[in-house]
Amino acid sequence: MIRNYIKIAWRNLVRNKAYASISVIGLALGMACGVLIFTLINYHLSFDTFHHNSDRIYRFYTEFHEDGISRIGAVPQPLAKGFRNDLPYGEKTARVIDFNRTLITVTKGNDVKKFAEDGGISFTEPEYFSILNFPLLKGDSKTILSRVNEAVITDKIAHKFFGNDDPIGKVFRLDNQMNFTVTGVLKDIPNNTDRRSEIFLSYASMEEYGGKDRENNWGGVYSGCQSFTLLKPGVTQAQAEKGMLQLVKKNYTGRDLQVWRFKLQPIAQMHFDRDLGGYADKKYLWALFFIGLFLIITACVNFVNLATAQALNRAKEIGVRKVLGSLPRQLFWQFIAETAIISVIAVIVAVGLSQLALNPLNNLFHSQMTFNWSALSLFIVLISVAVVFLSGSYPGLVLARFQPIQALKSKLSQKDVGGFSLRRVLVVTQFTISQVLIIGTIIIISQLHYSQTADLGFNKKAIVLVPLPQDDKMKMSTLSNRISEIKGVENVTFCSNPPASRSNDNTGVQFDNRTEDEHWSVNTKQADANYISTFQIKLIAGRNFFKGDSVHEFLVNETFVKKLNLKPQDVLGKQMAVNGRSYKGTIVGVMKDFYNYSFHTEITPVCIMPNYRDLSTIAVKINMRSAKSTLAALDKIWNQTFPQELYKYEFMDDKIAHFYEMDNIQLTLVEAFACIAIIIGCLGLYGLVSFMAVRKTKEIGVRKVLGANISSILWLFGKEFSILLLTAFVIAAPLAWWAMHNYLKDFQYHISIGPEIFVMSILSTFIIAWITVGYRASMAALANPVKSLRSE
Incomplete structure (x- = not known):
């Protein structure tokens, strides 16, 4: 039985190539977006979750209670030492002090190599590697970074500095000031961590490099001063934070007693707290999730639209099957089989498209994401099953309920397959999603343009920034x-x-x-x-x-x-x-x-x-x-x-552009998804207009014989869809305003959402839709009426 379902379904799809192609392309685009968004979300949610006992690892940060509450993801340098010595909550505690814009010099005989390390260096206490899971490949884990002028580097850096030579015992010079001897090599840092340092130096050398006044300075916070603790089993975050009030009382006086507060942040949350230097924001991941969901829904809607529009063409087939004894459930599963075949093909195409798009996505995020096939396979199976039943159920039920006598006499009408009422709802749904994305794109572009062209109060053009060593x-x-x-x-x-x-x-x-x-x-x-x-x-x-x-x-x-x-x-x-x-x-x-x-x-x-x-x-x-x-x-x-240094410069306007790097990434994603939503919607419109043209062949021929011009026939097709697009806009406009109003809240200085943005959106949607409808409608309008009437 199943074999028969598949065979008949395949024959029907081969016979209706245009319908099958449009359905496959629509579903493939929606599912490819779903796969990529799933991979992106899964990648970001995995950040710093691989550490042993990650549920007990916390980073210290500082709160200032002055004009309101401000936060910084760093602490005074002596805090971790005080927490370790004076309070009983931490099993292990370590400081790590990061410095950027560093120069590493490696000398081998007469060969001198200079490296400008963008990732910088980190002066690190030995306990750091007992708290965070960065495995040691070479060296003694018991004595790691325990002595002055020792260094531990990753395997990647070891090959960069020393080639294929054994790095243990090798020496490099930091900023032409201090020599460090490599005593350990770490496994390369995983992609899914915000701790990107690859050169770790013994904390005992910090005083010579950074100055003697840092170790006991409770009054200043350097942004590179990070501290981590592994809380003892049973100790809660609230207990440790309450205990740190003792450190405030011990080391501050006067008004500072009310200003300074120290808090703990779970390590898995570091990636998502933009206020404390995190890369991402969970609300944007949620936004991506819903965009992916809406694109899949749009693809399913597209499929249902095309399937119900085509239902009348299969009326006699269904009538014959019913007369010969087919049951409604058999007809239902016949159509589900067709949907399953389309979905399987769409999945294969979607995976291929995802593979092609992964490298550009990695370049956009400066990441190294890969497909986690174990999790992704389960996601693809679940989403495929959902698509099959979401897309196939309604058309299958529609076909199964046809009355065989009416079907064989060709007396079925659009009303019997849901008329235009269902397809109106589906088209409105598609273009509501498209217009929300279009409005979002226009607002993000406008805000970024404002950020780049507004008067900053200083000149940023034609200014070159060069480091002074x-x-x-x-x-x-x-x-x-x-x-x-x-x-x-x-x-x-x-x-x-x-x-x-x-x-x-x-x-x-x-x-x-x-x-x-x-x-x-x-x-x-x-x-x-x-x-x-x-x-x-x-x-x-x-x-x-x-x-x-x-x-x-x-x-x-x-x-x-x-x-x-x-x-x-x-x-x-x-x-x-x-x-x-x-x-x-x-x-x-x-x-x-x-x-x-x-x-x-x-x-x-x-x-x-x-x-x-x-x-x-x-x-x-x-x-x-x-x-x-x-x-x-x-x-x-x-x-x-400075002959011993490495020259590097940057233009001021490029430096300011880095402020909006994440906003530009968001813009690129929204633009891409808006285009895909429009493409899927236009595929659906093209399919619907094609079937309308087939159903109205005789009507168009009669109208032309009676003197109708091309424009009136085009309007016959266009008026229906114009009303639907306007309806979609009315629904999309308040949804988009709400979403983008919340987006602009992230900017202290931003544009206002004016009516011109919505006018641009509806005009662009109308132009795109009319091009799609107009092309197919023109073919029908220009057809010879004699042939149209004869074919009937």
């Missing part, structure tokens, strides 16, 4: 003079960070010698006197600070002044202290506000000060008409000044 005053002075003489260079400044940066220093501030620090922090930026002119930051009061090594003056922004509830003129000449009151000076100017973070974050209080000990970047304003020769000259001078 040493803050040697003589070299800096010489370098500045030589760069200024390059043809095409318009300005040069030395600074710690450009106006907008992901790497920022925030610290408490004392204003006007008040007894207590203010209840908010200030974003400090070290720079020379050319900073304002190079980045074209406007002063609204006062002056720029003077040039000179001994100058202790400040520039503050408007937000700083507003936090004090003063006017710009009121702060000029007032004393101010930052960095635990270790740096004091006079406020000499007030800057117009500029965006010191991305548009996701509000503008914060900023101060710029001429602290020449912390300058790490050269910002060069160039004339882009001579950019090639200017950059070549800059490269030459830099390498002559």
Whole structure:
């Protein structure tokens, strides 16, 4: 019986190639999206779940209770030591201090190789590898990183630095300052972890590299200072966080007792907390899940549409089968068999499409996702079964209930297969999903365009950022003079960070010698006197600070002044202290506000000060008409000044573009899914119009004989679908507004959702749909009426 079902189903599909092809393509596109989205979600949910006892591993983070509550995914350096020594909750606790923009030099005889490690390095306590599961391939796990100037690297880095030589005992130099000996090699870091460091150095060497003042500094938080703990069995997160209040009481006084709080974050949640430096956000994964679900539903709707439209063409076949004794359930399973064959073919095509799309998806996310076939196979089986029954049940029931006498006499009408009422609902469903995605695409594009073109309060164009390896005053002075003489260079400044940066220093501030620090922090930026002119930051009061090594003056922004509830003129000449009151000076100017973070974050209080000990970047304003020769000259001078370093530069506007990397990824995904939804919808429209043309062959012939023109016949097809598209738009518009309103909440500064966005959406949908309908309808309208009437 089953064999017969399959044989007859296959013959029917071969006989109706257009119907079968459209159905397969629609289902394959929807299922391919489902496979890719399942793989993407499964990949992100797997982050840092592979560690042993992962349910007991936590990362420390800091909360500041000032003007509201702010969080940072790092802690003061001595916190983990205090937690380990003073509190009984942790089974093991370890600190790991990350530094980026590092230079590794490997010397072998006369051969000197330099590596700019984007992943940086990590000074690590030995317990780190007992908490997190990064297996050791070579070396002694009992003594790993226990001595000064030891290093552990991954197998990948070992081959990169030393080729096929045994890395154990090999030496490399860090930032031309310190030598480290490799004593261990780790298995390569898995793709699904946010701990991407591949070079681990003994924590005992941290003092020489990072300074002596860090170990006991409870008043500052460096963003690279991470700490992890494995809680003892039975200890809860709430117990440990309550216990850490003792550390606050022990190490803080005055108002700081109310400001500082330390919390724990389960390691599996690190990946999804954007506020604490996480990569993804679970709400976007949920959005992807529903997009995938809607695309599969759209494909199923497309199939049902085509199947019910075709039902009348099979009326006599069903009548004959019923007369010969076929039962309704047999007819039902006959159609389910057809759907199953289409689904199997669609699955094969979908898997092939998914394989082709996986590399572009990995490139988009900078990931190395692979198909987990054990989980994916189960997903494909479940989704295939669901598609078969969702798509095949209704058409099967429709065919099974045909009255054989009416079917054999060809007296069945569209009403007998659900008329247009069902297909209206299905088409509206398809294009509602499509228009929601189109509106979402337009809004994301508009927001990103706004982010890239809005006035940031400073100039970002034609500014080259070059690292400054040493803050040697003589070299800096010489370098500045030589760069200024390059043809095409318009300005040069030395600074710690450009106006907008992901790497920022925030610290408490004392204003006007008040007894207590203010209840908010200030974003400090070290720079020379050319900073304002190079980045074209406007002063609204006062002056720029003077040039000179001994100058202790400040520039503050408007937000700083507003936090004090003063006017710009009121702060000029007032004393101010930052960095635990270790740096004091006079406020000499007030800057117009500029965006010191991305548009996701509000503008914060900023101060710029001429602290020449912390300058790490050269910002060069160039004339882009001579950019090639200017950059070549800059490269030459830099390498002559720092021959032992590795030259690397970045344009300021590229650096700002990195702020919106995830938004661009979201845009690419939504654009792709919107296109696929439209393609599936248009396939369905084309199929429906084709069957309408077949059913209306005689009607069109009669109309043409009676003098109807081409446009009136086209409208015969178009008016039905125009009403349906308008209905879909009415449903889609509020849904899209709600979804995108929530999306824009992630931006402190964003566009407003105006009516023009919805007009663009409905117009684009109408154009696409009319092209699809118009093409097939034109073929019917241009057909010779004599042949049409004769064929009837």
